[in-house]
Amino acid sequence: MNPVAVVVTGKSSTDAVAQDMSLLDDFTWQGASAMEMQWRVERFLSRYAACIDDDALESWPAFFATDVCHYEIITRENVERGMPLALMFCTSQGMLFDRIVSLREANIYPQRWYRHVISNVLIQSVDEDSLTVQSNYVVFQTRRNGQTDIFSAGKYLDRIVMRDGELKFAEKRVIADTHRVDTLLVAPI
Amino acid sequence: MNPVAVVVTGKSSTDAVAQDMSLLDDFTWQGASAMEMQWRVERFLSRYAACIDDDALESWPAFFATDVCHYEIITRENVERGMPLALMFCTSQGMLFDRIVSLREANIYPQRWYRHVISNVLIQSVDEDSLTVQSNYVVFQTRRNGQTDIFSAGKYLDRIVMRDGELKFAEKRVIADTHRVDTLLVAPI
Amino acid sequence: MNPVAVVVTGKSSTDAVAQDMSLLDDFTWQGASAMEMQWRVERFLSRYAACIDDDALESWPAFFATDVCHYEIITRENVERGMPLALMFCTSQGMLFDRIVSLREANIYPQRWYRHVISNVLIQSVDEDSLTVQSNYVVFQTRRNGQTDIFSAGKYLDRIVMRDGELKFAEKRVIADTHRVDTLLVAPI
Numbered sequence: 001m002n003p004v005a006v007v008v009t010g011k012s013s014t015d016a017v018a019q020d021m022s023l024l025d026d027f028t029w030q031g032a033s034a035m036e037m038q039w040r041v042e043r044f045l046s047r048y049a050a051c052i053d054d055d056a057l058e059s060w061p062a063f064f065a066t067d068v069c070h071y072e073i074i075t076r077e078n079v080e081r082g083m084p085l086a087l088m089f090c091t092s093q094g095m096l097f098d099r100i101v102s103l104r105e106a107n108i109y110p111q112r113w114y115r116h117v118i119s120n121v122l123i124q125s126v127d128e129d130s131l132t133v134q135s136n137y138v139v140f141q142t143r144r145n146g147q148t149d150i151f152s153a154g155k156y157l158d159r160i161v162m163r164d165g166e167l168k169f170a171e172k173r174v175i176a177d178t179h180r181v182d183t184l185l186v187a188p189i
Numbered sequence: 190m191n192p193v194a195v196v197v198t199g200k201s202s203t204d205a206v207a208q209d210m211s212l213l214d215d216f217t218w219q220g221a222s223a224m225e226m227q228w229r230v231e232r233f234l235s236r237y238a239a240c241i242d243d244d245a246l247e248s249w250p251a252f253f254a255t256d257v258c259h260y261e262i263i264t265r266e267n268v269e270r271g272m273p274l275a276l277m278f279c280t281s282q283g284m285l286f287d288r289i290v291s292l293r294e295a296n297i298y299p300q301r302w303y304r305h306v307i308s309n310v311l312i313q314s315v316d317e318d319s320l321t322v323q324s325n326y327v328v329f330q331t332r333r334n335g336q337t338d339i340f341s342a343g344k345y346l347d348r349i350v351m352r353d354g355e356l357k358f359a360e361k362r363v364i365a366d367t368h369r370v371d372t373l374l375v376a377p378i
Numbered sequence: 379m380n381p382v383a384v385v386v387t388g389k390s391s392t393d394a395v396a397q398d399m400s401l402l403d404d405f406t407w408q409g410a411s412a413m414e415m416q417w418r419v420e421r422f423l424s425r426y427a428a429c430i431d432d433d434a435l436e437s438w439p440a441f442f443a444t445d446v447c448h449y450e451i452i453t454r455e456n457v458e459r460g461m462p463l464a465l466m467f468c469t470s471q472g473m474l475f476d477r478i479v480s481l482r483e484a485n486i487y488p489q490r491w492y493r494h495v496i497s498n499v500l501i502q503s504v505d506e507d508s509l510t511v512q513s514n515y516v517v518f519q520t521r522r523n524g525q526t527d528i529f530s531a532g533k534y535l536d537r538i539v540m541r542d543g544e545l546k547f548a549e550k551r552v553i554a555d556t557h558r559v560d561t562l563l564v565a566p567i
Contacts, residue, residue: 117306117498120234122235142556155304177329309424367520
């Protein structure tokens with residue numbers, strides 16, 4: 001059973017999450033308090049956002065664990081319909097690197113800048129090895145003409161682990177409300 | 190005197206807030222430090238956002254206290270003109286439930302998804318029973334065609350209490366900058 | 379050498395930032411822990427946002443130090459091209475006051491409301507006197523017709539100091555992704 005998947009399949013589980021969440025307010029994880037982990041997780045997500053926004057995509061795969069790695073962009077529509085078809089699907093750090101190489105090579109199209117707002121970060125559950133974390137994101141894009149608009153809004157469902165003293169994504173699912181397809185090659189979100 | 194109302198009526202009080210706020214940086218409330226309360230309040234707001242964004246509206250009234258309950262959506266324009274006319278106004282948890290029932294029954298219109306960004310959460314004042322908290326919100330909506338746009342931006346003025354060990358809204362005022370009226374029935378913000 | 383400037387000039391330094399940032403996760407500054415400073419800095423930025431959003435601009439210069447003061451709005455395009463031309467450039471608190479006076483006097487144009495979302499606040503480096511902090515911002519504007527749209531998205535690069543027990547900006551650089559010029563007179567961001 002994937003603990004993250006439970007959260008997005010249907011209303012009944014979501015209701016349960018809303019009601020049970022208070023139970024998770026206090027915990028310790030690897031010696032750290034819930035409040036400290038909140039701070040560390042938010043910091044980790046902010047570094048992730050800065051990496052993409054600063055167009056330092058070559059550093060992007062390093063946010064993922066090497067032993068377990070799942071990265072997926074899927075529309076909320078597909079999740080709710082139970083269709084597993086993803087816009088991007090990687091199951092190893094090597095696939096993440098390949099994705100960046102493809103992006104760099106294919107980038108003959110007018111470049112754009114991204115700007116992430118990651119908010120409402122909620123640690124939802126904890127087990128010995130990992131934290132399950134939900135957050136809302138909105139990515140804004142600015143085209144070369146200087147206009148900024150909404151690129152994608154949705155939520156992150158992350159499973160975060162500790163490796164060599166650093167937080168890493170073991171799993172990152174991007175559930176996108178937005179499902180426009182005006183970009184030929186999908187960039188990381 | 191309603192301590193929340195003071196904040197939004199005119200510039201002079203706002204100035205005072207900006208200057209006095211530093212005085213409130215450190216406090217204890219029901220045995221918790223200011224930093225801990227910041228974390229708990231943000232977590233509470235994030236759960237509130239997740240409830241609406243996950244379309245778990247049946248759980249929405251449970252975020253409010255049962256003994257005191259005030260929920261209001263009002264435009265900033267009306268606040269600044271001193272006109273009390275609200276887009277939504279509920280003074281009991283029962284009225285909140287009724288609102289959700291109406292929304293569910295009336296929903297013959299194309300559904301949309303909401304996504305909240307709640308940011309810049311500021312605990313403004315503290316008394317024995319409650320915290321007064323201001324935050325900025327932007328709600329994005331995605332229609333079934335996959336396009337995401339801005340539904341509403343504004344600020345929350347909340348009075349938060351503790352009931353049975355859980356935070357609850359005793360009062361939540363949504364002061365909306367946006368005042369479009371393209372939705373027949375107003376959803377919670 | 380300006381430690382803030384290093385961050386925005388080119389990809390190589392950005393990569394370095396992404397990789398080195400974990401080294402800064404734990405520190406103490408003027409007796410406070412990294413987690414406590416995160417809370418205090420976020421609170422400071424939230425008060426800054428509230429000042430502008432509440433149109434309390436007369437209080438805006440007070441967020442800056444009096445002995446060192448640098449405020450700048452510059453487009454990301456100009457930063458990446460190495461062109462120092464800024465949309466707004468002030469090097470004293472007096473210049474900030476002048477800017478507000480001009481704004482108030484010139485305001486014969488239809489007024490608009492601003493709403494800040496400041497997210498992903500990252501303390502990047504620390505020295506004895508100051509903190510270097512990066513954050514993402516998006517400012518939404520609502521015109522008098524009630525429509526809300528994106529005014530500016532980008533990042534803040536701040537150098538924050540302590541003066542008389544209060545945090546102040548010694549330097550605030552607003553690096554705007556957006557470079558539309560539909561406002562005659564630039565408002566603070």
